[in-house]
Amino acid sequence: MLETYTETGKQVDTALVRFVKSLVGLDELDALIDGLHASGDKRRSKRIIHAWSRGADELEASRRRHAEAAGQLKAATEQFNDHVNLLRELVGDPASTNVGDLLRKSNERSRGSETSRSELARLEELQANVDAVARMRQQVDSPLSGGSDLLESARAEEAQFAFEAWKSEIGDATLAKLNRIRETSLGLPAATIGNLTEAYQEALERAAFADHQYAGAVAADLERAAKIDALDRRIQELDREISAVESRAQAFDVSADARVLIEILQMTIPIVDSEHCPVCDQQFSGSGSLAEHYTDKLDRLSANSSQLVEAERELTKLREERLSKVRQAVLQKSLPQLAAGEPMDETIRSLNRLSDSVDEGSRLRRDIQTTQAKIAEMSAYAARRAIMTDRVAEVAQSLGLSTRGLPVPELEVHLGREIATRIQLIRSGEIQRNRERDARENIEDAQREVARWERVSREAEQEVSALQAQLTTAESRMASSRQVLQIAERTRSKLINEVFDQSLNSLWAQLFGRFAPSERFTPRFVKQTESSRSVDVRLETELPGGQVSGSPGAMLSYGNTNSAALSLFMALHLSAPSELRWLIFDDPVQSMDDIHVANFAAIIRQLAFVHQRQVVIAIHQPELFDYLSLALAPSDGTHSLVRVTLDRGAGTTLAHIDRVEYVEEPLLHGAT
Numbered sequence: 001m002l003e004t005y006t007e008t009g010k011q012v013d014t015a016l017v018r019f020v021k022s023l024v025g026l027d028e029l030d031a032l033i034d035g036l037h038a039s040g041d042k043r044r045s046k047r048i049i050h051a052w053s054r055g056a057d058e059l060e061a062s063r064r065r066h067a068e069a070a071g072q073l074k075a076a077t078e079q080f081n082d083h084v085n086l087l088r089e090l091v092g093d094p095a096s097t098n099v100g101d102l103l104r105k106s107n108e109r110s111r112g113s114e115t116s117r118s119e120l121a122r123l124e125e126l127q128a129n130v131d132a133v134a135r136m137r138q139q140v141d142s143p144l145s146g147g148s149d150l151l152e153s154a155r156a157e158e159a160q161f162a163f164e165a166w167k168s169e170i171g172d173a174t175l176a177k178l179n180r181i182r183e184t185s186l187g188l189p190a191a192t193i194g195n196l197t198e199a200y201q202e203a204l205e206r207a208a209f210a211d212h213q214y215a216g217a218v219a220a221d222l223e224r225a226a227k228i229d230a231l232d233r234r235i236q237e238l239d240r241e242i243s244a245v246e247s248r249a250q251a252f253d254v255s256a257d258a259r260v261l262i263e264i265l266q267m268t269i270p271i272v273d274s275e276h277c278p279v280c281d282q283q284f285s286g287s288g289s290l291a292e293h294y295t296d297k298l299d300r301l302s303a304n305s306s307q308l309v310e311a312e313r314e315l316t317k318l319r320e321e322r323l324s325k326v327r328q329a330v331l332q333k334s335l336p337q338l339a340a341g342e343p344m345d346e347t348i349r350s351l352n353r354l355s356d357s358v359d360e361g362s363r364l365r366r367d368i369q370t371t372q373a374k375i376a377e378m379s380a381y382a383a384r385r386a387i388m389t390d391r392v393a394e395v396a397q398s399l400g401l402s403t404r405g406l407p408v409p410e411l412e413v414h415l416g417r418e419i420a421t422r423i424q425l426i427r428s429g430e431i432q433r434n435r436e437r438d439a440r441e442n443i444e445d446a447q448r449e450v451a452r453w454e455r456v457s458r459e460a461e462q463e464v465s466a467l468q469a470q471l472t473t474a475e476s477r478m479a480s481s482r483q484v485l486q487i488a489e490r491t492r493s494k495l496i497n498e499v500f501d502q503s504l505n506s507l508w509a510q511l512f513g514r515f516a517p518s519e520r521f522t523p524r525f526v527k528q529t530e531s532s533r534s535v536d537v538r539l540e541t542e543l544p545g546g547q548v549s550g551s552p553g554a555m556l557s558y559g560n561t562n563s564a565a566l567s568l569f570m571a572l573h574l575s576a577p578s579e580l581r582w583l584i585f586d587d588p589v590q591s592m593d594d595i596h597v598a599n600f601a602a603i604i605r606q607l608a609f610v611h612q613r614q615v616v617i618a619i620h621q622p623e624l625f626d627y628l629s630l631a632l633a634p635s636d637g638t639h640s641l642v643r644v645t646l647d648r649g650a651g652t653t654l655a656h657i658d659r660v661e662y663v664e665e666p667l668l669h670g671a672t
Helices: 015-024 027-035 042-048 050-091 099-140 149-186 193-250 256-271 290-300 305-334 345-353 355-399 408-515 558-575 594-609 622-631 666-671
Strands: 522-525 539-542 582-586 614-618 640-648 653-661
Touching (some): 050 408, 099 408, 149 193, 193 305, 193 345, 193 355, 345 355, 408 522, 408 558, 408 594, 558 594, 594 614, 594 622
Parallel strands (some): 582 614
Antiparallel strands (some): 640 653
16 A cells, blocks of 8 residues: 555656645646646747747748848849940930939930931831832842844734634634534533633543543442352352252151151250249240250151251351342342443543644734843833932932932942941930940839839848747746646645644654554655656655654555554545545454454544444454454444354355344442
């Protein structure tokens, strides 16, 4: 019992620990200490309060964002300054420090860009006119431009005369033959002399296509005729095979009844798909399947039945094949002939005979077209010369230049150089304005970027301040909670020590002195000197002079150790509030001598009769049982004693109950 009571540890829950908690009322104080346990260490607090760790992570992230924003702000500011310096150089005002004035001045310089663009467009148009005049002059100065108009006119008349002669002699006749072939043989409309060549080519293509179709149809008809001939030969072969099989089947000697039954079985076997007989409409219950039964029956009919069946099966197969071949032959013979009409050989030969005449007419017509084109081109050259003169004069007038004294071939070169010089000046100014515009846009973008990173940096700094304040508040509250925890633990230890000093130790010493008056070592609880969350129960012994010694198990004899345990048990019972006023002992007088037993009986008698406790004692030795029954006998009418003796046999237990009541002695009563 002493070892059980004195177990230590944070999670120990012994009867003594529960007694101390109930005696002192530590539940609320323990709840406070348990609730403040996490405040004793920051790591425990962070494990419980997830927002703390999350806040620390967010603080670190906010600091990184603030540092990143500061770096980006610095880079954006440097980029802004670079763009401002570039614009100052472009504007030519390096002394300007006000960015707004610098942008305003640059905008005023860019207002002339519309005029420059319109002037550039006008000059480019003039340049295009000069280039067009140069190209026209190259064409006008080509060898073709030196030809004679009269010569070309004579050539045109000769070509026209030759074509008319061919038309009257050969052309009309050729056209008539071609139209007759187109209309009668090819189904094409009649053509004219103007499109003779195209009509001839169309007729050739149509005739070739028709001839190809006719050849394909003839080949298909020949292939079908070959198929029909093969089918007819196969049908004749099948007729001969069927006659031979029928003759062989008639040679088998099988009775008429057996033949009838064989035929019935032959017709029945193919339709059997279950164990239900299609003849008698009954369920087959024999060995094997119904189909196997029919087959075996068919084989047993006669010696020649299997051969007859095989012959009839072969005959059926041949008849089915003959029927299929007949159907195919009928189908092929019913199809119409594909090769309708006549071949196009004669038509193609007729067209080929017209080839030379058509080629001659085509050549003469091309000669007419060539001479007419040359005459038209020479007329165009003359018109172009007039146009070039007018355009050169217009360009020179637009540029404000004079063309007097300049040779004709050099006019375009002189005007082109002047236009190129003016265009270069305008484009240089435009490039300058574009660079200024890009610089202004870059400055505006950089201003927005600087403002954005300033806002981000400011927000990140505010987040860092807010999170730092929250973490500081949390640490301050944890420090306050830690102080409350320390005070609660000290208060708890103080209360436990008061219980041990004022209640248990004094009462235990009195009861142990009743058990062993001559024992110099008195057991007691060790006083807690440090605050702790657990009830630390340790025992020691004390000499009469106050000197502390070892534990009861080391300093006391075995009997006195038992007495110390019994006295501690009684002290605990008397110290705690009485919920059930019972004391139950199981063989409490082990290793006790007669004096200790007598002292135990005296203490129990006082507990029962003075302190009104219900005492139950289990004794294993009959002598001690009788002694304690006598020592604890009632001394007045308000007391009683119940003796229960248990006898155990083979599978049975008998209880003998004897109630001892107070009986007044007559002699003693008379003496009083």
